[in-house]
Amino acid sequence: MSLDLTNKGINTRVTHAGENPDHEHGSVGIPIYQSSTFKFEDSDHGAKLFTGEETGYIYSRIGNPTTNTFEEAVANLEHGYGGIATGSGMAAVTSIYMTYLGSGAHMVGTDAVYGSSRMVIENEFSRFGVESSFVDTSDLNQVRQAMQPHTKLLYIETPANPTIKLTDIAGCAEIAHEHGAVLVVDNTFMSPILQNPLLLGADVVLHSITKYINGHTDVVGGVVIPKTETEFERIKLVVNATGGVMDPHQSWLVLRGMRTLSLRVERGQENAKQLAAYLEAHPKIEWVRYPGLKSHPQHDLATSQMKGYGSMISFGVEGGVAGGKVVLDNVKIPQLAVSLGGYESLIQHPASMTHSNMPEDERRAAGISDGLVRLAVGTEDVADLQADLDQALARV
Numbered sequence: 001m002s003l004d005l006t007n008k009g010i011n012t013r014v015t016h017a018g019e020n021p022d023h024e025h026g027s028v029g030i031p032i033y034q035s036s037t038f039k040f041e042d043s044d045h046g047a048k049l050f051t052g053e054e055t056g057y058i059y060s061r062i063g064n065p066t067t068n069t070f071e072e073a074v075a076n077l078e079h080g081y082g083g084i085a086t087g088s089g090m091a092a093v094t095s096i097y098m099t100y101l102g103s104g105a106h107m108v109g110t111d112a113v114y115g116s117s118r119m120v121i122e123n124e125f126s127r128f129g130v131e132s133s134f135v136d137t138s139d140l141n142q143v144r145q146a147m148q149p150h151t152k153l154l155y156i157e158t159p160a161n162p163t164i165k166l167t168d169i170a171g172c173a174e175i176a177h178e179h180g181a182v183l184v185v186d187n188t189f190m191s192p193i194l195q196n197p198l199l200l201g202a203d204v205v206l207h208s209i210t211k212y213i214n215g216h217t218d219v220v221g222g223v224v225i226p227k228t229e230t231e232f233e234r235i236k237l238v239v240n241a242t243g244g245v246m247d248p249h250q251s252w253l254v255l256r257g258m259r260t261l262s263l264r265v266e267r268g269q270e271n272a273k274q275l276a277a278y279l280e281a282h283p284k285i286e287w288v289r290y291p292g293l294k295s296h297p298q299h300d301l302a303t304s305q306m307k308g309y310g311s312m313i314s315f316g317v318e319g320g321v322a323g324g325k326v327v328l329d330n331v332k333i334p335q336l337a338v339s340l341g342g343y344e345s346l347i348q349h350p351a352s353m354t355h356s357n358m359p360e361d362e363r364r365a366a367g368i369s370d371g372l373v374r375l376a377v378g379t380e381d382v383a384d385l386q387a388d389l390d391q392a393l394a395r396v
């Protein structure tokens with residue numbers, strides 16, 4: 001029998017959520033059910049599985065025991081009805097678009113969302129007659145003004161990447177529901193440890209598992225977690241039919257990574273707090289954006305809507321792009337790479353890397369300045385990280 005996790009703390013839930021499907025051998029580790037299909041006991045059993053009279057496994061695109069364990073575990077952390085694991089974070093985003101949008105529908109989104117989340121709508125879904133408005137959702141008035149009678153989806157990312165601007169989740173839930181739209185939150189940057197959008201009124205939360213949840217920089221994956229059974233069934237049907245599912249080995253790896261999520265998140269955030277304060281006081285740093293700093297314009301919202309401030313920092317180095325390049329090329333511990341949420345620190349320059357496809361004026365309008373450097377803080381010793389930044393900044 002699985003452990004009753006009602007009223008248990010987040011660390012206990014991270015450690016134990018998700019039933020072990022091995023009832024035969026008593027394995028403590030979760031087995032990998034590397035099978036595409038599952039045999040029926042007899043013809044009646046097969047028929048009953050298809051009608052839903054009995055529950056069980058049929059075919060791994062529809063459901064797999066290893067994947068299910070991961071889905072159950074992650075849904076528990078987000079207080080959702082269930083989880084739907086996908087092959088990548090973008091497969092999770094696209095499944096949301098396919099569920100809620102169609103010809104003649106309109107969506108409102110955060111202007112500085114993950115690059116591909118915006119591109120898929122503007123370049124691909126537009127071909128099927130989907131309309132969109134991407135606005136600065138940190139301002140609820142802009143959200144309200146962008147809503148149309150045919151708006152079906154309000155899609156936000158908070159904190160947004162890489163501006164570290166926050167959006168008020170409860171405020172957006174109210175606006176979406178007044179208009180009969182659903183609110184979906186990309187919670188990748190916070191992980192289920194630091195922010196739970198479903199408890200703040202969102203209808204669906206999604207993650208790129210590639211980042212904090214897996215946390216080991218070795219798997220790409222995603223998950224969608226709806227609040228209600230109705231939304232769960234709708235989205236699951238779309239994912240199963242269109243096929244962007246997670247495979248059993250991938251599920252095993254991400255579940256293994258997730259068991260240490262709270263430890264990694266806590267350490268990364270302790271390190272980030274100290275580095276943000278260090279950078280803010282450094283004479284060669286022009287500005288720092290970190291929700292835990294009093295200088296963050298939405299520090300109060302961060303404190304009320306999040307359970308911590310995370311481990312993503314953006315900053316501007318004296319000398320703009322040139323100064324930033326000196327830092328990128330001279331740090332020894334943070335590796336120069338895109339992505340975030342792994343055990344190791346990574347550093348990158350959005351204007352020339354992750355957001356280089358965005359038109360310059362749109363990029364600047366979204367608050368991504370030319371000199372912005374993004375640092376994803378890992379679980380190293382903070383003294384080593386600080387000494388490393390110090391020697392790199394001395395060369396600017």
Ligand SMILES: *Cc1c(COP(=O)(O)O)cnc(C)c1O
Pocket residue numbers: 088089090091114117157161186188189208209210211220221222
């Ligand atoms: C990485 C990322 C995605 C896309 O996820 P993939 O796993 O790369 O497909 C979506 N949203 C955010 C906020 C991300 O950081």
